[in-house]
Amino acid sequence: MTNPNGRFGIHGGQYIPETLMNAVNELEEAYNYYKNDPAFQAELETLFREYAGRSSGLYYAEKMTRDLGGAKIYLKREDLNHTGAHKINNVLGQALLAKKMGKTRLIAETGAGQHGVATATAAALFGMECVIYMGEEDTIRQALNVYRMRLLGATVIPVTSGTATLKDAVSEAMREWTNRIDDTHYCLGSVMGPHPFPTIVRDFQAVISKESREQILAKEGRLPDAVVACVGGGSNAIGSFYHFIPDEGVRLIGCEAAGRGIDTFETAATVNTGKLGIFHGMKSYFCQDEYGQIAPVYSISAGLDYPGVGPEHAYLHDIGRAEYVPVTDDEAVDAFEYLAKTEGIIPAIESAHAVAYVKKLAPTMSADQIIIVTISGRGDKDCAAIARYRGEDIHE
Amino acid sequence: MSNIAKAFANGKAFIPFITCGDPDLKTTAAAVREAAKNGADLIELGIPFSDPTAEGPVIEAASIRALRAGTTTDKVFDLVRDLRRDVTVPMVFMTYANVVFSYGTERFCATCREIGIDGIILPDIPYEEKEDFQPTCEKYGLDFISLIAPTSEKRIAMIAKEAKGFLYIVSSLGVTGTRSEITTDLASMVKIVRENTDIPCAIGFGISTPEQAAKMAHIADGVIVGSAVVKLLAEYGVEAPQQIGAYVRQMKDGVRG
Numbered sequence: 001m002t003n004p005n006g007r008f009g010i011h012g013g014q015y016i017p018e019t020l021m022n023a024v025n026e027l028e029e030a031y032n033y034y035k036n037d038p039a040f041q042a043e044l045e046t047l048f049r050e051y052a053g054r055s056s057g058l059y060y061a062e063k064m065t066r067d068l069g070g071a072k073i074y075l076k077r078e079d080l081n082h083t084g085a086h087k088i089n090n091v092l093g094q095a096l097l098a099k100k101m102g103k104t105r106l107i108a109e110t111g112a113g114q115h116g117v118a119t120a121t122a123a124a125l126f127g128m129e130c131v132i133y134m135g136e137e138d139t140i141r142q143a144l145n146v147y148r149m150r151l152l153g154a155t156v157i158p159v160t161s162g163t164a165t166l167k168d169a170v171s172e173a174m175r176e177w178t179n180r181i182d183d184t185h186y187c188l189g190s191v192m193g194p195h196p197f198p199t200i201v202r203d204f205q206a207v208i209s210k211e212s213r214e215q216i217l218a219k220e221g222r223l224p225d226a227v228v229a230c231v232g233g234g235s236n237a238i239g240s241f242y243h244f245i246p247d248e249g250v251r252l253i254g255c256e257a258a259g260r261g262i263d264t265f266e267t268a269a270t271v272n273t274g275k276l277g278i279f280h281g282m283k284s285y286f287c288q289d290e291y292g293q294i295a296p297v298y299s300i301s302a303g304l305d306y307p308g309v310g311p312e313h314a315y316l317h318d319i320g321r322a323e324y325v326p327v328t329d330d331e332a333v334d335a336f337e338y339l340a341k342t343e344g345i346i347p348a349i350e351s352a353h354a355v356a357y358v359k360k361l362a363p364t365m366s367a368d369q370i371i372i373v374t375i376s377g378r379g380d381k382d383c384a385a386i387a388r389y390r391g392e393d394i395h396e
Numbered sequence: 397m398s399n400i401a402k403a404f405a406n407g408k409a410f411i412p413f414i415t416c417g418d419p420d421l422k423t424t425a426a427a428v429r430e431a432a433k434n435g436a437d438l439i440e441l442g443i444p445f446s447d448p449t450a451e452g453p454v455i456e457a458a459s460i461r462a463l464r465a466g467t468t469t470d471k472v473f474d475l476v477r478d479l480r481r482d483v484t485v486p487m488v489f490m491t492y493a494n495v496v497f498s499y500g501t502e503r504f505c506a507t508c509r510e511i512g513i514d515g516i517i518l519p520d521i522p523y524e525e526k527e528d529f530q531p532t533c534e535k536y537g538l539d540f541i542s543l544i545a546p547t548s549e550k551r552i553a554m555i556a557k558e559a560k561g562f563l564y565i566v567s568s569l570g571v572t573g574t575r576s577e578i579t580t581d582l583a584s585m586v587k588i589v590r591e592n593t594d595i596p597c598a599i600g601f602g603i604s605t606p607e608q609a610a611k612m613a614h615i616a617d618g619v620i621v622g623s624a625v626v627k628l629l630a631e632y633g634v635e636a637p638q639q640i641g642a643y644v645r646q647m648k649d650g651v652r653g
Contacts, residue, residue: 017450019545021522171449179570278493292498293446
């Protein structure tokens with residue numbers, strides 16, 4: 001899907017300072033070599049299987065299906081991966097690539113902390129130094145993950161600039177990369193940033209739909225009618241969609257964080273409220289004002305609280321292959337509690353956005369139809385914040 | 397001769413950078429006039445951007461102050477209209493791609509020509525993406541300034557061959573900000589530049605003292621200073637223009653050698 005210049009339609013590209021150009025060119029060259037190297041792929045597959053615990057299950061949510069009274073619902077259980085989210089798929093791939101490139105240090109941004117934890121984990125595994133940039137606001141929302149990263153040997157640097165959230169963490173990690181390139185790989189956590197990152201991250205996350213497509217064919221003997229996933233930058237969503245893109249009968253639905261609603265300024269629903277722009281290395285859709293100043297977006301979910309969306313999603317939106325729907329904080333919190341009570345699965349608040357949309361979608365479909373929804377991560381990290389949202393102050 | 401070429405016609409050039417609207421546009425106007433009066437050969441006017449990823453903390457903070465004070469692209473255009481009644485030194489805009497793109501690149505460049513801007517610097521547009529901006533700049537008689545960095549290596553010749561106006565040489569890795577020492581082998585970079593283009597080159601990032609400026613002016617055709625000027629604005633606010641005038645004079649003396 002990527003064209004030779006790293007474009008997805010008009011989106012993508014390499015809008016970065018000259019200082020980084022040789023670094024991304026070197027990364028692209030290395031990736032193009034190793035993606036076709038059977039030894040690399042075998043090593044990665046072993047890590048996926050033995051270390052991350054793949055494949056992840058495709059679980060038939062029978063109670064939820066019965067309760068909603070419509071389509072048959074399957075959960076793709078990325079929450080069961082080692083470190084508790086889909087982020088480990090990308091990180092193991094990039095860390096292995098960085099190691100092959102002779103890098104000894106990983107830096108990364110993180111929002112909810114899942115990508116930071118995954119990067120710190122891979123750094124520990126490969127004996128690499130690790131520095132994580134995290135918005136100060138998010139270090140408060142996700143204190144548990146900050147501790148996990150430190151426990152794994154990483155240094156966590158709180159970012160105080162701008163809105164002190166994910167966007168500012170990305171900016172700071174990019175700044176640090178321009179400062180130290182030789183021994184350092186920037187392990188970008190989503191399908192965003194300059195080419196080749198959106199392609200590399202998508203390829204490593206595509207394992208989600210590679211498995212789920214095989215699993216659903218094995219279980220049901222047919223393809224699903226819809227695949228649903230939450231979208232911030234969009235890595236679990238593109239991973240969940242990728243192998244279904246050629247299957248035109250499969251609806252692909254990305255759930256954006258609408259925060260307090262897309263008719264308010266407190267939203268992070270980029271496709272629904274943003275416009276075309278250039279930021280963080282890519283051309284794509286961004287929440288911004290009339291002068292191109294990036295908007296201070298908001299969502300209860302630190303992982304979806306980002307003013308842009310990956311360029312391949314922008315393209316899938318343009319050509320009408322995927323739909324992007326807004327889901328509010330309230331709906332996500334309801335879904336968080338609903339899945340816990342109905343199936344005994346506490347999803348990440350990010351993933352709860354996708355569950356919330358399935359709650360609306362499933363009843364409109366018939367019993368012989370199938371939805372796969374990706375549970376991109378587990379919700380332990382969110383319990384304190386959700387309790388606060390419900391007016392209960394618990395101390396972790 | 398383009399206006400920018402004129403900036404390099406009187407010996408080594410001193411090029412200060414000022415974030416427009418920090419702390420307010422009236423102060424920016426006074427600061428630009430002081431800089432011009434005291435020997436600035438070319439002035440870089442920063443249009444503030446919310447998330448300036450190539451800037452260090454000093455200019456980032458200035459951008460945030462300017463935006464909080466209500467600075468917009470249109471108000472910066474008005475500022476330049478006012479300045480051009482009496483200020484004749486060449487002026488270029490330094491901003492980020494999204495500021496130009498969201499305004500409409502065509503409309504932005506047309507306005508630049510109308511108000512007397514001579515060129516545009518976009519630190520987040522490398523050689524590979526300049527087609528989005530350079531042809532439109534050219535159409536309106538603006539120089540689209542290219543940058544080279546310590547990591548550019550084999551890219552220097554390619555970039556220099558197509559460079560317009562002047563070539564901006566980034567002295568160090570990392571973001572903008574003052575540095576006590578610059579360790580890059582800038583002379584070797586300039587040598588490759590000279591082999592590939594006749595346009596002048598100026599060194600920026602990390603320079604703050606007249607001694608550093610003198611050293612850099614030996615190597616290149618000009619010296620760019622941002623954070624040190626912006627620091628004066630942060631410290632003295634509306635009283636900064638006079639300080640900036642005195643500083644520019646010192647630095648210009650420095651580059652004269």
